[in-house]
Amino acid sequence: MGKMNVTNDIMLGLFAEMVLDEALRKYKEQYLYREIDEALAKGDEQSFFALTAELNTLRSLA
Structure with missing residues (x-):
């Protein structure tokens, strides 16, 4: 049963x-x-272009 608890904790x-x-x-x-x-x-x-580039990067990582 100990192995099951470890697995649950990891999950x-x-x-x-x-x-x-x-x-x-x-x-x-x-x-x-x-x-x-x-x-x-x-x-x-x-700033607009820098921020939109950052937003696009963030979205591409999701």
Whole structure:
């Protein structure tokens, strides 16, 4: 029965890591959207392009 507990602990740990990774990715995506909106409002083309490139990279990793 000890081996089963270790396996369950490992699986729960992996699941927790996946949930945390997804939460962080969503937070970063929301942050980038806000920053992109702000760059558009300010007319900051350089920031807009840098932020959208970062957002596209983040999306391609998901």
